[in-house]
Amino acid sequence: MGELIFRAMGCEVAILSDQPIDLTAVPQWFEAWEQTLSRFRPTSELMSLNRRAGRPLAVSQTLWDVLGLALDAVVWSNGLVVPTILPALLNAGYDRSFELLATALGNSAVLHAQPQTALAISLREQGRLVQLARDTALDLGGIAKGWAADRAAQQLGQQAACLVDVGGDLATAGQRHDGLAWAVGVPNPRSQQREAMLWFASGGVATSGVDYRRWRKGDRWQHHIIDPRTGEPSTSDVLSATVIAPSAAQAEVAAKIVVLLGIEQGLAWINQQPSFACMAFEHSGQSHTCERFNQYRWE
Numbered sequence: 001m002g003e004l005i006f007r008a009m010g011c012e013v014a015i016l017s018d019q020p021i022d023l024t025a026v027p028q029w030f031e032a033w034e035q036t037l038s039r040f041r042p043t044s045e046l047m048s049l050n051r052r053a054g055r056p057l058a059v060s061q062t063l064w065d066v067l068g069l070a071l072d073a074v075v076w077s078n079g080l081v082v083p084t085i086l087p088a089l090l091n092a093g094y095d096r097s098f099e100l101l102a103t104a105l106g107n108s109a110v111l112h113a114q115p116q117t118a119l120a121i122s123l124r125e126q127g128r129l130v131q132l133a134r135d136t137a138l139d140l141g142g143i144a145k146g147w148a149a150d151r152a153a154q155q156l157g158q159q160a161a162c163l164v165d166v167g168g169d170l171a172t173a174g175q176r177h178d179g180l181a182w183a184v185g186v187p188n189p190r191s192q193q194r195e196a197m198l199w200f201a202s203g204g205v206a207t208s209g210v211d212y213r214r215w216r217k218g219d220r221w222q223h224h225i226i227d228p229r230t231g232e233p234s235t236s237d238v239l240s241a242t243v244i245a246p247s248a249a250q251a252e253v254a255a256k257i258v259v260l261l262g263i264e265q266g267l268a269w270i271n272q273q274p275s276f277a278c279m280a281f282e283h284s285g286q287s288h289t290c291e292r293f294n295q296y297r298w299e
Contacts, residue, residue, distance in 0.1 A: 002160070009034050009145055011167025015152070019160040019177045029152060036062045037144040039086060046140060050086070053132040056124070064128045066140055066147050071121065073143060073253040080260050081253050084120065085226045086137035142256060145169045146206060146249035153248075164248075170205040171248035183298070189240045190285030199298045204248030208255035209240025209281075225259050236262040241280040243270070244296055254278070263288050 002021035005014045008030035015023055036045045045063050059067070070083040120133030132138070149171035153164040157173025163182050164171045172182055181199040188195040189209060198205065210225050210233070225234045241258035245251035254273065258266030258280050270278040270290045277292040 014165040017160045017162040021160045033148050037140050039139050050137040053136050054134040056129045056131040059128050059130050066144055069249055070140055070143050077257050081256050082228050083138045083140055084136055086139040142252050143249055146252035149248040168207045169248045169252050172202050186242050186279055188285050189281055195287055197298045198296045200296055203246050204251040205244050206248055206251035206255045207242040208259050227260055234260050237282055238263055239281045239283045241278055244277040246275050
């Protein structure tokens with residue numbers, strides 16, 4: 001059995017395998033990815049791109065790949081999940097990593113959030129050139145975590161079956177030696193009691209919600225799920241949503257879509273995705289599931 005737990009990308013990362021596996025290089029992978037993709041590191045490649053808005057920049061394969069996933073999500077979500085939300089996040093007060101935010105509330109710069117209805121990103125595949133329009137800034141947080149989980153699972157899966165958990169974004173690779181599926185509990189965000197146990201042999205799981213990364217700014221509670229239609233934190237009736245999908249990155253995007261759409265529209269959207277399943281919670285803690293959820297439920 002292989003196991004490794006460490007912190008990266010502002011969260012806990014856990015690697016599990018039911019066979020012996022070499023995990024010594026994994027923290028270095030995540031360090032390199034964070035230095036490329038984090039908006040909380042002033043020297044990261046992403047922040048270099050943000051500072052260069054208005055001028056083209058040749059980017060690494062990693063940033064190119066994750067930005068490609070983010071742009072695919074824009075199309076897939078019909079504009080609900082976009083990477084150009086950094087100004088709105090800063091306006092809400094999310095101007096530093098969440099660990100530091102908890103001790104520094106009230107010190108954020110106040111900007112004017114605008115609805116993110118259109119992207120201003122130009123790509124040229126030859127040379128991997130990216131150009132942001134002036135006053136455009138990117139945040140790749142959620143999709144970067146999903147991508148990292150998928151990428152780590154893919155690389156480790158060449159050795160043995162594994163499960164990679166990056167702050168709740170889970171990816172799997174390979175057939176377990178014991179022939180069993182992976183087991184993942186879904187807690188009720190209100191009671192913290194287990195609401196369901198999921199069994200899945202492959203793919204990804206992600207949870208998105210407004211219950212964890214929350215802070216008070218002035219007299220209002222804020223959170224990090226920005227609705228690009230308003231430029232403000234989401235006010236839907238979803239407290240959190242857990243999605244099973246073919247990959248962690250897809251699950252991450254789909255869970256955010258459910259939060260933004262609300263219980264009724266969100267689950268209706270999930271039902272139109274043949275390879276997806278979802279459990280969503282109202283703010284009261286009442287749970288709702290899509291049509292396919294019981295295919296993964298063990299209880």
